Amino acid sequence: MLDDVRVLEISAPETMLAGRMLADLGADVVVIEPPAGAAGRRIAPFLDDIPGIERSLTWQALNYNKRGVTLDLFSADGKALMRELAAKFDVVIEAADASRQSPLDAIEFSPRLVRCTITPFARTGPKSEYASTDLTVMAASGAPVMTGDLDRSPFFFPVPQAMMEAGADAAIATLAAILARDGDGLGQRADVSARIAAMMGSFGQAIFPGSGNPEPKRTASTMTIAGVQVPSVYECADGFMLITIAFGPVFGQMTQRLAKWAAEEKRLDQRVAEINWPSFIGDLSTKKTSPSDLQALIDGLKSLALSKSKAELAEASRRLRLLASPVMNMKDVAEYIQYRERGLFASVSVEAGREIDVPARFAQFSNYSIEIKRPAPGLSEHTAEIFATELGLSKTEVQALFVAGEI
Amino acid sequence: MAAPLEGIHVLDLSWVMVGPASARYLADMGADVIKVESSKRIDPVRTLGPFKDGKTGPERSVSYHNLNAGKRCVAIDIRHPEGREIVLRFAQWADVVLESFTPGVLETLHLGYSDLSQRNDRIIMASTSLLGQTGPYAQGTSGVGTMGAAMSGATHQIGWPDREPAGPWGPWTDAVTPRFIVASILAALHRRSRTGKGCYIDVAQAEAGIQFMLPAYYEYAANGTIPERRGVAGSPLQAPQGLFPCAGADRWIAIDASAPTAWEALRVVIGGDLRDAKFDTIIGRLRNRVELDAAIASWTQKQEAEAVEHRLQAAKVPSHVVSTSGDLVRDAHLLEARHLNKINDPVFGEADIEGPRFSLDRTAMAATRRGPRIGEHTKEVLAAVFGMSAAEIAQLGEAGVLA
Numbered sequence: 001m002l003d004d005v006r007v008l009e010i011s012a013p014e015t016m017l018a019g020r021m022l023a024d025l026g027a028d029v030v031v032i033e034p035p036a037g038a039a040g041r042r043i044a045p046f047l048d049d050i051p052g053i054e055r056s057l058t059w060q061a062l063n064y065n066k067r068g069v070t071l072d073l074f075s076a077d078g079k080a081l082m083r084e085l086a087a088k089f090d091v092v093i094e095a096a097d098a099s100r101q102s103p104l105d106a107i108e109f110s111p112r113l114v115r116c117t118i119t120p121f122a123r124t125g126p127k128s129e130y131a132s133t134d135l136t137v138m139a140a141s142g143a144p145v146m147t148g149d150l151d152r153s154p155f156f157f158p159v160p161q162a163m164m165e166a167g168a169d170a171a172i173a174t175l176a177a178i179l180a181r182d183g184d185g186l187g188q189r190a191d192v193s194a195r196i197a198a199m200m201g202s203f204g205q206a207i208f209p210g211s212g213n214p215e216p217k218r219t220a221s222t223m224t225i226a227g228v229q230v231p232s233v234y235e236c237a238d239g240f241m242l243i244t245i246a247f248g249p250v251f252g253q254m255t256q257r258l259a260k261w262a263a264e265e266k267r268l269d270q271r272v273a274e275i276n277w278p279s280f281i282g283d284l285s286t287k288k289t290s291p292s293d294l295q296a297l298i299d300g301l302k303s304l305a306l307s308k309s310k311a312e313l314a315e316a317s318r319r320l321r322l323l324a325s326p327v328m329n330m331k332d333v334a335e336y337i338q339y340r341e342r343g344l345f346a347s348v349s350v351e352a353g354r355e356i357d358v359p360a361r362f363a364q365f366s367n368y369s370i371e372i373k374r375p376a377p378g379l380s381e382h383t384a385e386i387f388a389t390e391l392g393l394s395k396t397e398v399q400a401l402f403v404a405g406e407i
Numbered sequence: 408m409a410a411p412l413e414g415i416h417v418l419d420l421s422w423v424m425v426g427p428a429s430a431r432y433l434a435d436m437g438a439d440v441i442k443v444e445s446s447k448r449i450d451p452v453r454t455l456g457p458f459k460d461g462k463t464g465p466e467r468s469v470s471y472h473n474l475n476a477g478k479r480c481v482a483i484d485i486r487h488p489e490g491r492e493i494v495l496r497f498a499q500w501a502d503v504v505l506e507s508f509t510p511g512v513l514e515t516l517h518l519g520y521s522d523l524s525q526r527n528d529r530i531i532m533a534s535t536s537l538l539g540q541t542g543p544y545a546q547g548t549s550g551v552g553t554m555g556a557a558m559s560g561a562t563h564q565i566g567w568p569d570r571e572p573a574g575p576w577g578p579w580t581d582a583v584t585p586r587f588i589v590a591s592i593l594a595a596l597h598r599r600s601r602t603g604k605g606c607y608i609d610v611a612q613a614e615a616g617i618q619f620m621l622p623a624y625y626e627y628a629a630n631g632t633i634p635e636r637r638g639v640a641g642s643p644l645q646a647p648q649g650l651f652p653c654a655g656a657d658r659w660i661a662i663d664a665s666a667p668t669a670w671e672a673l674r675v676v677i678g679g680d681l682r683d684a685k686f687d688t689i690i691g692r693l694r695n696r697v698e699l700d701a702a703i704a705s706w707t708q709k710q711e712a713e714a715v716e717h718r719l720q721a722a723k724v725p726s727h728v729v730s731t732s733g734d735l736v737r738d739a740h741l742l743e744a745r746h747l748n749k750i751n752d753p754v755f756g757e758a759d760i761e762g763p764r765f766s767l768d769r770t771a772m773a774a775t776r777r778g779p780r781i782g783e784h785t786k787e788v789l790a791a792v793f794g795m796s797a798a799e800i801a802q803l804g805e806a807g808v809l810a
Contacts, residue, residue: 148573180409209732
């Protein structure tokens with residue numbers, strides 16, 4: 001779909017997903033790394049838990065479908081080559097941080113070029129000079145303070161997320177600028193704040209005070225209804241199951257079906273199963289129901305869940321039309337028949353002679369298919385090829401750049 | 408300059424979060440987005456807070472506005488034969504259609520992609536659901552974003568080892584999925600401008616969530632290790648890196664001084680126990696992590712979180728308060744960026760909603776406006792788009808089509 005779009009990605013953790021999404025959608029993406037390798041190559045986990053410049057699985061996951069070159073953008077030669085390269089491309093994506101100015105600032109680009117810049121906060125103004133890492137940007141998003149139990153510290157994802165949030169929004173911002181250029185032929189700068197991108201996952205934390213509401217507090221996965229702790233995650237025979245317990249005319253029917261099944265399985269008293277669960281909350285006030293009924297239901301469901309496997313509970317969820325899913329680990333994800341048969345996976349090489357299946361198709365199209373056409377580039381893998389085809393450099397000239405440490 | 412999607416027509420048949428948030432991106436880029444809603448079956452997001460001044464009501468949800476800013480709303484009962492015909496006529500007007508029904512429902516109503524593309528073969532239609540439109544468990548499966556998080560492997564990895572998984576905050580995949588939907592739609596619009604070809608796009612929310620967890624998936628697929636929940640923030644390979652308590656209830660600061668220069672700077676600022684030789688090297692800091700974290704915590708916990716942030720940033724140590732909603736509305740960066748925008752709603756008055764998630768320096772983004780009330784633009788849109796007369800519109804209203 002983007003087969004006429006050519007992208008230069010100055011690699012940083014935050015640019016990686018942006019470049020890969022555009023490459024998946026058909027763009028020709030060339031990633032530019034410093035001669036020593038991009039920062040993304042030093043992000044865990046590593047293949048077989050052995051570190052190495054070609055062994056970062058994070059790098060591999062976020063750089064397939066791209067070609068790679070090395071170039072020292074801080075040298076005079078690097079800048080000259082970058083200017084020549086940029087003239088042949090439509091888009092440059094970069095991430096600038098407070099510790100160093102963007103090397104691209106010294107380069108005069110064509111007015112047709114789209115330049116997308118990701119910063120932790122902003123290019124100018126308050127906090128633009130803040131020292132930041134993925135962890136501190138996520139802290140500023142408003143999501144972690146809501147994540148976890150109030151009696152302990154908030155949680156963060158074990159996988160860096162600010163780089164994902166920023167990268168995904170940078171893909172969108174770049175495409176917006178490309179569409180504007182489709183209209184009038186002119187490029188422009190697009191700016192993505194990793195902090196504002198990550199605020200998407202806070203689900204509007206920032207709008208609470210201005211709407212006359214108190215600050216929300218984190219509650220983990222447990223609600224308190226009529227003084228009864230109603231969990232949403234239940235331990236089962238081989239892991240955990242997410243089960244949404246709800247009331248009211250629509251969602252309460254699910255609770256009714258679930259209660260009936262628990263009684264059939266001898267895990268819940270028949271009387272409790274026969275309570276009118278859709279109207280449970282209203283019936284509390286007329287004393288038709290009591291909090292102890294809800295407690296009995298929860299106890300019954302805990303006992304039911306423990307007696308079943310994730311697969312059995314998932315089957316029941318489909319049969320009884322519940323809002324319930326297995327809490328999948330990555331093995332479950334890899335083996336899930338729905339993902340397999342739907343065609344989520346594609347095969348990619350992680351080192352010579354070793355292929356794995358990875359979830360590649362984030363969208364499916366009626367007349368396009370996301371494919372993995374090449375694994376993530378090795379360090380400087382395509383430097384000679386690209387400098388020859390794009391810039392017309394001779395073999396001697398490419399070797400000269402290498403000897404001088406420019407590539 | 409005109410916004411990038413000026414002149415692009417979007418029919419938003421979706422509800423709750425994923426679809427509306429995707430259409431909001433398009434509205435922010437200048438598209439004319441018409442939300443179809445029925446007062447017989449209102450958007451459930453209207454039952455989600457925050458409500459203005461904490462008082463509930465279908466027109467009082469500020470979350471609704473945050474997800475539907477800048478759209479217009481037409482009330483149609485799409486199950487009514489004449490309502491269905493209006494949707495088909497909108498398909499002729501639209502460049503993009505978004506929907507998030509349970510897979511199979513639109514086909515039952517004869518409003519699926521094959522029906523819509525028959526009227527307009529250039530149309531780009533995006534469907535989103537928990538598990539997608541194909542595969543053994545797709546048809547008839549409804550879901551919400553907490554389920555998406557559970558099925559993408561995220562929930563399993565977030566929690567304390569001694570407790571059940573806590574999972575990410577909220578319906579997590581509702582925040583992740585719109586990015587993949589919007590990028591796919593924009594790529595399809597670009598292709599259409601060259602080839603005239605539309606397409607159908609199918610995005611499964613659980614699958615989109617896996618993209619943000621991909622390194623953990625690779626850890627299993629390549630190394631055979633199933634990543635488990637480990638509680639604390641911060642990588643086991645980097646120290647000091649994590650959360651530290653500050654003065655006051657539930658106040659925290661995130662500090663990442665794992666890089667050598669940041670570590671030296673932190674050591675100078677805090678001094679005291681941090682000068683101990685056992686913390687001189689990376690290996691020393693990792694081996695003595697418990698004591699290291701305790702020494703930093705004993706310094707942070709006596710101070711206000713903001714004060715710690717300012718002192719550490721002055722020394723170029725990566726750090727930030729773990730922002731609460733109150734911190735966000737006072738935040739200097741967000742104020743300067745004008746990320747929060749005042750809306751004035753005729754029903755409840757003033758509230759803040761968020762602005763666009765990125766900026767362009769030449770073609771402006773659309774100004775942030777409040778979301779529409781149910782059916783607010785029905786008459787205006789039917790008259791302008793289809794040239795319907797007041798009498799025709801009144802007739803449809805009496806027939807119960809515009810409810």
